[in-house]
Amino acid sequence: MKKIRVGICGLGTVGSGTFNLIGKNANEISRKTGGSVKVVQVGCRRPHPDCDLSTTDTTNDLFAVVNNPDIDVVVELIGGIDTALELVKQALSNKKHVVTANKALIAIHGEDLFKLAMDAGVCLKFEAAIAGGIPIVKAIREGLSGNNIEFLAGIINGTTNFILTEMEAAGNRSFSEVLKEAQDLGYAEADPTFDVEGIDAAHKMTILSSISFGVPLRFDAMYLEGISNITVEDIKYAGELGYKIKHLGITTKTDAGIDLRVHPTLIEKSHMLAQVDGVMNAVLVGSDAAGQTMYYGAGAGAGPTASSVVADIIDVMRDGDSVANLGFDALMDLPMVDISSIESAYYLRLRVLDKPGVLAKITTILSRYKISIESLIQKDAKRGEAPIILVSNIVLEKVMDEAIDAISNLDEVLTDITKIRVASF
């Protein structure tokens, strides 16, 4: 019977979930694999209250775990970059397989680490880094391996999706009110920047883009926009026009290179991605043979994330290094598409003076830039001002930006114009 000996570094929510899942489902894992997974050592500053460590060797020296000769797989769950990077490097140098849930580490240092892993002939696996319990990395690298991947669009941050869902459901509650609620419920951190400004989603999309297209990890060159500027008004108007606003990661392989971005996006209400509410995650994959497939589930939490960590450990046991670092030795360094060069439909919201002829001036400018209007709402004026909301056809972003500049220069236009991209898949 094959036996795999695991060392866990970090015993927070995911670490304790992983430790407990390996214990709880030991019989099921044996039945499925004909082998066993044993946690040989746990490295943590303090044990998690939910973990019974009475028969497990523990240490507060994390490097003792990665240097332990009795360990085959190091599970890195401390998060952050600096120490995690050193730990993973050391583990790989010691020819130990590494399983991690650390999206920032992979997004930023992945290439070096995969090179180390390949040189050492071991696996570096990271299913848990993206979309919690959804086996999306496996779906892309193995389930769709016969396909050319064309694009991905994902709701891959539960915090932002929860906030947008609540803002929509609650009608009149602002971003900051709902953020406060999310923090109270434990869905958002005390410092929510990583989530609400899209950095977490950007790390994940960077990794997904790389494994989908076989390109380097270009977190540095991607386009990033959070949700803190989304207003209840925008959600309401989008709804009237038949859309929901979701915070999407989108990456597309185009003739000009890789388009990689995270930003709020209008999606038609009937689209499957528009149904993904609350803290749930989903990734839509467009590929040449399978067409569009979608993967949905909980994007965070002890159980779901541990599910992916344990699946990676079992894969290491089953496959050894046969699918070690799929494709990371054959990266194509394609150019990155600048956001000004993408093509998209756009939602625009502006406030104008309630005077005759304003709409005509705006539509004249749009038509000068060859932008047509797919739908438009002009609301009743209040206090001499009226909102105009429109959705354009698909145009080049820099053309739209020039048109917006020109419209902004009209005396009758009162505020900054809100621009939100509209999904076209």
Place this chain on the structure above:
Amino acid sequence: MKKIRVGICGLGTVGSGTFNLIGKNANEISRKTGGSVKVVQVGCRRPHPDCDLSTTDTTNDLFAVVNNPDIDVVVELIGGIDTALELVKQALSNKKHVVTANKALIAIHGEDLFKLAMDAGVCLKFEAAIAGGIPIVKAIREGLSGNNIEFLAGIINGTTNFILTEMEAAGNRSFSEVLKEAQDLGYAEADPTFDVEGIDAAHKMTILSSISFGVPLRFDAMYLEGISNITVEDIKYAGELGYKIKHLGITTKTDAGIDLRVHPTLIEKSHMLAQVDGVMNAVLVGSDAAGQTMYYGAGAGAGPTASSVVADIIDVMRDGDSVANLGFDALMDLPMVDISSIESAYYLRLRVLDKPGVLAKITTILSRYKISIESLIQKDAKRGEAPIILVSNIVLEKVMDEAIDAISNLDEVLTDITKIRVASF
């Protein structure tokens, strides 16, 4: 460079799709795997018009393919049982890996075939047998390998889902009218029995149940109901009560054993499965660590099915026999739960004489069986008759059946009572 030599048996829609996909994406497959997939021989009665076979060895003797010493993987895509069974047995005996899209073959003869494969030390893979391009077999066996699977619920037959979607969308078109349309569009066979009576879905659910719970393939003992009795009225009333009607495969591991069934089911409109329209497929998986995850995509067609066939071939190339026949050597022969022993909520529709006191008589019978009513519609009477539609709480099926018998015996009840199960996940 690893090279895998493939022989394809059968060059219909899926066979030609597979042949063409291997050719079209040869470079992408090489990039991802560091190896190559080569079709060495094709066995078919007549070549598909879309396939360029000018440089490929063809034969109309299918057994020449499975006996060809230059072939590593036999791809069985002829469908049906008898010849396919002989072909696959012969291929396995010859120690060739087998990839198939044949759900009937696996559902009925899977256990013998897996035993043959294990004895021969080769893989028998069947991702393409279920839900076309959705990598659901991989998700269950690998992506969720650390979990105890609790239940599955799937829309896994595009024909029935198309018909139900169209009956709902079109308002007043009957099952038989929409079936005709489906046949004209190529979504339903000339003899639609296999699809509309649920046999195809039952084959697929049999396989999914077996791999999810590690139990034998019990197609013989499962419960099966098609959609040919679903009326436009039922779809309309279900809609008024907040539900859609979907043809679902459901399998659950219960304390009493394995519950495995295919039947029409009411699902709340807001549920992700209720969004799956037309010929699309989706499988919802409930598991102890990952929670609920869902997998969505095209369930049929040349491209999607070929995508899964090629993924299986690539898996064979990457893994050899390391994940050959996961779990099929450790089946637990759990009892099958009889449909009378399941617990469910129920939708009932009946026609009654428009007389005072009828509803009281019905509700009295229900309360005698301790069945409570979650929602009820009583429509205006026409020609002295009135329809009553209700949804019950969750009760034992045999209790509900006894209550229905008692209600049927009332003089005021005019027709057979329609009973449709309501999803509770």
